[in-house]
Amino acid sequence: MKNLQPPQIDALKKGVQGTVIPAGDAAYDGARQVWNAMIDRHPAAIVRCAGTADVVHAVNFARDQGLPLAVRGGAHNIAGSAVCDDGIVIDLSQMKAVQVDAPARRARVEGGATLADFDAAAQAHGLATPLGINSTTGVAGLTLGGGFGWLSRKYGMTVDNLESAEVVTAAGEVVHASATGQPDLFWALRGGSGNFGVVTQFDFHLHPVGPQVLAGLIVYPFAEAKAVLRQYRDFAAQAPDDLSVWTVMRKAPPLPFLPQKVHGQEVVVLALLYAGDPAQGEMLVKPLHAFGTLLGAHVGAMPYVDWQKAFDPLLTPGARNYWKSHNFSELQDGLFDAVIAAIGTLPSPQCEIFFGAIGGATTRPAPGATAYAHRDARFVMNVHGRWDDAADDARCIAWARDFFKASAPFASGGVYVNFLTDDEGDRVKAAYGQNYERLAQVKRRYDPANLFSTNQNIRPA
Numbered sequence: 001m002k003n004l005q006p007p008q009i010d011a012l013k014k015g016v017q018g019t020v021i022p023a024g025d026a027a028y029d030g031a032r033q034v035w036n037a038m039i040d041r042h043p044a045a046i047v048r049c050a051g052t053a054d055v056v057h058a059v060n061f062a063r064d065q066g067l068p069l070a071v072r073g074g075a076h077n078i079a080g081s082a083v084c085d086d087g088i089v090i091d092l093s094q095m096k097a098v099q100v101d102a103p104a105r106r107a108r109v110e111g112g113a114t115l116a117d118f119d120a121a122a123q124a125h126g127l128a129t130p131l132g133i134n135s136t137t138g139v140a141g142l143t144l145g146g147g148f149g150w151l152s153r154k155y156g157m158t159v160d161n162l163e164s165a166e167v168v169t170a171a172g173e174v175v176h177a178s179a180t181g182q183p184d185l186f187w188a189l190r191g192g193s194g195n196f197g198v199v200t201q202f203d204f205h206l207h208p209v210g211p212q213v214l215a216g217l218i219v220y221p222f223a224e225a226k227a228v229l230r231q232y233r234d235f236a237a238q239a240p241d242d243l244s245v246w247t248v249m250r251k252a253p254p255l256p257f258l259p260q261k262v263h264g265q266e267v268v269v270l271a272l273l274y275a276g277d278p279a280q281g282e283m284l285v286k287p288l289h290a291f292g293t294l295l296g297a298h299v300g301a302m303p304y305v306d307w308q309k310a311f312d313p314l315l316t317p318g319a320r321n322y323w324k325s326h327n328f329s330e331l332q333d334g335l336f337d338a339v340i341a342a343i344g345t346l347p348s349p350q351c352e353i354f355f356g357a358i359g360g361a362t363t364r365p366a367p368g369a370t371a372y373a374h375r376d377a378r379f380v381m382n383v384h385g386r387w388d389d390a391a392d393d394a395r396c397i398a399w400a401r402d403f404f405k406a407s408a409p410f411a412s413g414g415v416y417v418n419f420l421t422d423d424e425g426d427r428v429k430a431a432y433g434q435n436y437e438r439l440a441q442v443k444r445r446y447d448p449a450n451l452f453s454t455n456q457n458i459r460p461a
Helices: 006-014 052-065 115-123 139-144 183-189 222-238 278-290 304-308 333-343 390-410 425-446
Strands: 019-022 045-048 069-072 088-091 098-101 106-110 162-168 174-178 198-205 212-221 243-251 266-274 296-303 320-328 352-357 379-387
Touching: 006 019, 006 045, 006 052, 045 052, 052 069, 052 088, 052 162, 052 198, 098 115, 106 115, 115 139, 115 304, 139 198, 162 183, 174 183, 183 425, 212 222, 212 278, 212 304, 222 243, 222 266, 222 333, 243 278, 243 333, 266 278, 278 296, 296 304, 320 390, 333 352, 333 390, 379 390
Parallel strands: 045 088, 069 088
Antiparallel strands: 019 045, 098 106, 106 198, 162 174, 162 198, 212 266, 212 296, 243 266, 243 352, 320 379, 352 379
16 A cells, blocks of 8 residues: 655655545545445545645655555445545545525535435425435435436436536636536536546536325235336336336345345345325236236325435445346336346345336437436336345355346447446447547546546547
8 A cells, every 4th residue: 555655645745635544544535435344445535625735746756756546536436436546535525515596496406425424405495407316325326327316217317407516627727607608518527437637516407396296116026026117117118217116136125114034035026116196106006906816015205305315225335236237118018027037046035136227308418418428217226235244255246147147138339437346348339328428538638647547438539
């Protein structure tokens, strides 16, 4: 591990209003931990920034000292891009303010804010924008990779709702990127991941949502998976944009609305949110309750912020996680057969496979309108390997890879960049799709030395 010398630490601290945590500091081990416990990296120092000026100083220091640089927002990225070995970590976790201009339907969000921070501030005014499904996720990383969630079928990808951004470039300059200023950078930020600078502030367009929405879970026995999945496919093809229904296949957690005998058994779960009037949604989702032998259901009007936290207990930090992902433009019977086989061999009670339904508004922009290119995707599949004991690494990773291979013939070829693990560098061009070459040109302009490289990296053209 590379340690900074005392004069270097002094120089770093001198320009920072926040906190510098060098290797060896009492707070160091806690500060370098991220959501995925498989990531164990040792930076030379962590800079907990108090504001944009601190970010500028840390970027200049890392560049001038020739050190690797990582940027920590919510630290949720599966590949562990929030932390690096032997370099500087720019930690934005103290910069999490959210300011809402309700009449303008606009939110200004700092780079360290989580989904919970954003949702709470926006929902105080009955407003929201499409984000993810786990409230402890960082807004920054989610957005820069494209971003999608329960509202995406109605309101598009997260990047479709981004109006501008404040960015610290590799040169240490603070620029404002929007459709009218630095438009090439603004285009690249909307799906090009963390390749172009440190985004210290995002401005989002907001939409009227909630505060009560119709949401919940419907659970079927896994023995009926093929029939349930076929009906789900037909239902999803006709669903309005207001309705998002995902499928999750796993062992049933001890949910209170399920009989105790179902706990720990393989199940098919339909997870839904209707973004319109809950009373209208009740009739719309009624057919979902008749796909087979109903084991249990918990669907009703609830606060949007509560539904955004519903999956948090299954995604707590500290477990070991390994993901594999594909995009799909359609769900074929052969894919269902592969899923059923994989769920029959789950290596851990925490492992799952889900199909996240997008489509609707996400498919309407042209593939080149933003850096996020996969406008043909109607479902994003994630094989979520999750376990606690390092001794199970090989077995659980092999399970995820085996299903990934089995499902590949039915995929559309693209992949959601935020779901790529650290060992998938060969899929980077698939993640950025047809926009890769243009992204490489923008990279050459804003980061020609590739300072921002601890990500799903785009090399300068």
